[in-house]
Amino acid sequence: MPAFFYRPPSRLWPPLLLGSQLVFNIGFYAVVPFLAIFLRDDMRLSGGAIGLVIGLRTFSQQGMFLLGGALADRFGARGVILCGCLVRISGYLLLALGATLWPIVLGACLTGIGGALFSPSIEALLAKAGTQSEAAGKRSRAEWFALFAVCGELGAMLGPVLGSLLAGFGFQRVALAGAGVFVLALLVLFFTLPRTPRKQAALHIAPWWQTFRNRRFVAFIVAYSAYLFSYNQLYLALPVELRRSGSSESDLGPLFVLASLLIIALQLPLARLARRCGAARILPLGFALLAAAFASVALFAADTPPAGWQRLLPAVCMVTLLTLGQMLIVPVGMDLIPRFASDQNLGAHYGALASMGGLAVLAGNFALGGQLDHALTPSPQAALPWLWLAAVPLCSALAMVFICRPFTRAARAGSR
Known part of the structure; x- marks a missing residue:
């Protein structure tokens, strides 16, 4: 050859x-x-x-x-x-x-x-x-x-x-x-x-942990991990809501298609909007939308689901708001990582971001997954798991206000 x-x-x-x-x-x-x-x-x-x-x-x-x-x-x-x-x-x-x-x-x-x-x-x-x-x-x-x-x-x-x-x-x-x-x-x-x-030096554990020496970066990835935990609920919590509403698993497909169509149609315009507004505004807004996604389901959780397509309204609200929040959070969050990293350890910083998200999914699903059993049937208690889920990204929305503040000051200084 x-x-x-x-x-x-x-x-x-x-x-x-x-x-x-x-x-x-x-x-x-x-x-x-x-x-x-x-x-x-x-x-x-x-x-x-x-x-x-x-x-x-x-x-x-x-x-x-x-x-x-x-x-x-x-x-x-x-x-x-x-x-x-x-x-x-x-x-x-x-x-x-x-x-x-x-x-x-x-x-x-x-x-x-x-x-x-x-x-x-x-x-x-x-x-x-x-x-x-x-x-x-x-x-x-x-x-x-x-x-x-x-x-x-x-x-x-x-x-x-x-x-x-x-x-x-x-x-x-x-x-x-x-x-x-x-x-x-x-x-x-x-x-x-x-x-x-390729680096000629041997691979040691120490370079992996250098990513955690920057306290602001650690705070950022901890707060950002609420995104992956929240979006992972499309696999864990969304089927629970479909069962409560009397829907079938076949309805999962159209809901995933809805999410994909929203991103294909709106991702680039929202990315341009995010670039103009800055991370200090966009990231709190994105995480607030994730919280609103779960809160919207909590509003319906105690009620007997209606007949027809209206029974899917809470699930549609959840998928739509989660997707809008994702479209705002991901491009901005990914774009911030090089500000914390150098060319030599950029991959490790992206790895740390995803690893923290994995820990959040494992810990969050373990802590709150059992609570979703209360949301399988309409009852006053059915709203509580959704409110707990909403509290996680809401805390991140508040944290991002303070974490991203230096980037706003740097952008203003660079524009002078």
């Missing part, structure tokens, strides 16, 4: 990263939303056990982002991205071929670990490419991340469609299709991703 087949290109093409996010999300959302149904119907697990498995999957991905980011800083993003694809393929194969509970649990965790390897690496590459684009007077870094989110949501819309088409053939076929998507992504990225610089 000619030698040039083994030579990656010398320059990074930013749209390649956007396309990778699209394909990765197609492969993810074609499988993971159907995992809970498989665990309940085929594996006969209880609701608490299903929540634990899904929580472990989330934590194995978000909680390992810090390691994935550090590995990207040390060994280069290209190799770590390719390894992440291989790990996720292995996880999907275990989900497809496993006949007992423990291979399924291991497969679910491997799917998360694979994402922990390739996601912070791609985000770090996009941050560097966005910085170069902005310095050249082209598209800003925040706008690149907004496009990144749009591509991700397009994949999140197409993925469940692919999964639904294959669901009638069994979850194993769905998982095999997801593995096939990542095999295709692996081959394309192998030949198109450029080589990235």
Whole structure:
């Protein structure tokens, strides 16, 4: 075989990263939303056990982002991205071929670990490419991340469609299709991703923890973690509301499509608005919208659901407000990370951000997941779990007012 087949290109093409996010999300959302149904119907697990498995999957991905980011800083993003694809393929194969509970649990965790390897690496590459684009007077870094989110949501819309088409053939076929998507992504990225610089020094634990020496950064990622916890409730709390309203799981698909369409239509305009308003205004507003999403469900929780499509109104409000909050929070939050980091440990900072989110999901679901049992049927007590959920992002909204204040002063000083 000619030698040039083994030579990656010398320059990074930013749209390649956007396309990778699209394909990765197609492969993810074609499988993971159907995992809970498989665990309940085929594996006969209880609701608490299903929540634990899904929580472990989330934590194995978000909680390992810090390691994935550090590995990207040390060994280069290209190799770590390719390894992440291989790990996720292995996880999907275990989900497809496993006949007992423990291979399924291991497969679910491997799917998360694979994402922990390739996601912070791609985000770090996009941050560097966005910085170069902005310095050249082209598209800003925040706008690149907004496009990144749009591509991700397009994949999140197409993925469940692919999964639904294959669901009638069994979850194993769905998982095999997801593995096939990542095999295709692996081959394309192998030949198109450029080589990235590697540090010659040995990998130590100390560089990972340097990200926590900045107290303001620690406060930021703790407050920001409420976003991932809140958005994760689309998998844990939203099905509870659908059951309370007498809806079926088939209504989950249209609700996810609604979220994706909102992001595709509004992400770029809201990103431009956020850039004009600044982080000190946008992040508190975004987290307030997350709190309002849960509060809107609490308003209906005690009432007997009406007949017809009106029964879905609380769920639609929840999905809409969560999505609007996400669209404001994510591009601004991602754009702030380089202000805390240097080029040498940018991946570790993005990893720390995601790892803290994984801890928040695991701890929050453990602390409040059981409370959602009270929300399964209409009653005065059914509103309490939703109010507890609303309190988490509300605290972050208040915290962001103070955390982002120095960035506002710096922006004003730079405009003089």
